[in-house]
Amino acid sequence: MKLKSTDFLKSKSLEARGWILDILNCVEEIKKQSFTLDELYAFENKLKIKYPNNNHIKDKIRQQLQFLRDKGLIEFNGRGNYRKIEI
Numbered sequence: 130m131k132l133k134s135t136d137f138l139k140s141k142s143l144e145a146r147g148w149i150l151d152i153l154n155c156v157e158e159i160k161k162q163s164f165t166l167d168e169l170y171a172f173e174n175k176l177k178i179k180y181p182n183n184n185h186i187k188d189k190i191r192q193q194l195q196f197l198r199d200k201g202l203i204e205f206n207g208r209g210n211y212r213k214i215e216i
Contacts, residue, residue: 151176152193156203156213166209169194 155172156164173186183189194211197203204212 148180148189148193149196151179152190152197153202155190156197156211163206163210163212165211166191166194 152169155169155176158172159168169190170187173190176186176190177183180186180189194203194205198205198211202214204214206212
């Protein structure tokens with residue numbers, strides 16, 4: 130699957146880019162077109178290792194999903210359900 134352009138990352142700080150890319154990578158690891166918030170929460174421990182000072186990983190996951198939705202890379206279908214948007 131090929132996602133839409135990520136040119137918007139150029140204007141983000143290094144840490145912000147890191148989170149966005151990490152969540153995008155988690156989304157890509159889910160091999161289905163549609164996925165749930167709980168499936169992304171399964172990456173919490175992996176992200177906690179990468180960001181040990183962040184005690185709000187699930188909040189950050191939701192924040193990044195909202196950002197990716199607003200940028201048109203994923204679609205929110207309600208009740209924790211999402212869909213990848215292909216170009």
